[in-house]
Amino acid sequence: MTTTAQETAPHSRPRDEGSAVRRHELAAFLRSRRERIAPEQVGLPRGRRRRTPGLRREEVAQLSAVGVTWYTWLEQARDIQVSVQVLDALARALLLDPTERAHLFQLAGAVDPTPATACPSVTPALRSVLEQFEPYPACVQNSRYDILAHNRTYGLLLCDLEAVPPEDRNCMVLSFTHDEWRSSIVHLEETQRVMAARFRASMATHLGEPAWKMLLKRLSAQSPDFREAWDRHEVVAHRGKRKEFLNRYVGRVRVDHTDLWLGPGAGPRMVTYVPADEASRERLERLHAIALERGPTSPG
Template sequence: MTTITAPTDSRRTELATFLRSRRERISPEQVGLPPTGRRRTPGLRREEVAQLAAVGVTWYTWLEQGRDIQVSAQVLDSVARTLQLDQSERAHLFVLAGSEDPSPVQDCPTITPSVRAVMEQLEPLPAVVLNSRYDILAHNHAYTWIAGDLDALPFEERNVLWQAFSDSRFASVLVDLAGARESVTARFRAAMAEHSSEPVWKNLLQRLRRTFPEFEKVWERHEVDGPSNGLKRFLLPEVGLVRFEYTNLWLGPRLGTRLVTYTPQDEETRSRLEQLAGMR
């Protein structure tokens, strides 16, 4: 039996922010509403979400304001559909609201117990599972040595692009940060060609462009690149320089979700990984 925990003040605040960000990325045309000319704010209005989800305007406003109100699973389901949430976003919505999903989406079939077991067996080699949008879907403990405590980050920041351009542990220890930013942006642009009309992709792009001026500069170069293996160096404050060859291991027939492993290039790196493992 699933135990449901009532949302705390901090979770209600995050729920409010999450709903607002998803509402602002949906245009009236995407949900079949007629255009109404220029709007002061992007996306849908609160009353439009309430209308489409068949809930009261006041109730939805209180929900988006983070007030302490009771939320039924059926209403959350309607809101999720109206805001066109993907599987991960839907699950996140129900967790924040402290409600059990009546139609739960199973974990991504590529993140199976066997994949998690492989990541654990790779210790002390860092390993991470990414989708084509560069969202971080799963990782082993060794990956935290280069990326920090990802579980402590907000849902929206568990993304390699966000990590590369923000003030993150990943960005601070990556030796060739400028080159990595250019590379991942070019690959993201190429991958987005197949998903340019999807709200979750457009929302990520908008947030990156709005938040990071450096990303905007790189994005405007219109470089594209395909996925490939390569080399990365990290200067870790705990042990010093480590050198890796990273390898993409695809978890399906298409170039989407993959397991990325970091293999030491030299014995010095391997020794330093053992040293990090001994600090746990």
Template sequence: MTSLPVSRQNGPDERRRELAGFLRSRRERLQPEEVGFAPGGRRRTPGLRREEVAQLAGVGVTWYTWLEQGRDINVSAQVVEAIARTLRLDRLERNHLYTLAGLPLGPVSAECGGLPPSVQRMLDNASPYPGLVLNARYDVLAFNDAYCKIMLDLTQIPVEERNVLWLTFVTQQWQCSFSDSESIKLHMVAGYRAASADHLGEPSWQELTQRLLAESPEFADLWNRYDVAAPSNNVKVIDHPRVGRLRIEPVNMWLTRLGSARATIYTAVDDESEAKFRRLLED
């Protein structure tokens, strides 16, 4: 991947910009009638007005406006909680808001640079199920042979490009495609944005984001929605060019002593998919 210039803005400035954009996106999705206001006449912007959010949260209009403009002002946990309730944020969105406001809910684990051999043995023993280990940035840290034969042969991908976001939005090398790819992509970008709140200002995260924005309009569109999400275990359907439809269910396991790394094993949902898994490994 060709390196792009990395923003030189410092961490606090970027965190405030991210906080401003997130608040604005959540405000604009909430309709006046949902919170007891009359729909009224024409509005210049979608959703609630800033003064309506301030009124419901019990804060000053000027103060809230400054917060949404990304100004350097003090924010207390009590006020952030009031804003979260006003904007009807779910648990993950609320946690994201706290992190962006500089009020993390708990200690942040350090990134893990390497994996012990036992993790690779676990992946190998998961065969015929495809498995891999990702960090919070979606970098691939480890994978098994089943993943290469069923999903994507990562041995043919340069190490510096083994990032699931990059492979999804930029490269064209997948052996199979998800039938609900749009929903999966949206959820993936939302997961990346949620994780990035703990890494604002870090060069490696900034560089990956800037590369994706430059190379993929689709990623840019999803990124600008400011959605956040957590990894899911929902059943997925993929269309494999050699064996047809596979129904799989991911099992996520967090490797708690290895920072934010998680192992994902894709299990077969039914006997037909199980048989296809084994057929692909035997070929």
């Protein structure tokens, strides 16, 4: 493959701040993926004098059939044009899985084949669905993990959500900084790592947006655990999973987590927790009864 049309010198025209942030994210992501691949995985000899963890830059360039200088510019966050063909070659050379490949294309500013959709408002009908899901916990979240609405059982599942200021009702903030919420998650470290990876994947299309940057800045300033997870540069797909919580009122609860998407894109979703066993079902019913005694939830 020839790359003369793609290996152009860095542009001098002014670019928006989001593009600059995206280029630096792309550079860091490429480095992290390159350094995790052993030479033997791609059929290259290790040699005795290898100092670089994983692959060298020239090896990635060779495997992708692009120029070494051009690939170096990419890892230096230079302002250069990247074609879909080159992105495809890099994804294959770096052994990216489907989620990582999508993340690469987003960071490079390539057109996503899935049409984007705007986040819908939380309508009365949607709130009614949340209530109908009781006694099981459910809430509506956006891709930034803001809790937009929740039913009464969810409001007592990990903490007293009504006591949390509306501006702090964000699952990332709560999972990394709120003591009661954190203590309610049985597998906290694994949960935090997956959430950070999902947040990174979602943020690729929102890098220049103030709300996303403010949330990232807040988490980085307030949580060493978040900084450690964020520095891994991991991205994962959204998927259902069994979870375990230790509720202050009813004890251990095991649930199956499902995201019900409210549009074709990876944006707003209804998060539902269905009991994974009979004991958990009985405990969620007791938790719902306690929540009913405490009165209705607030709108947000």
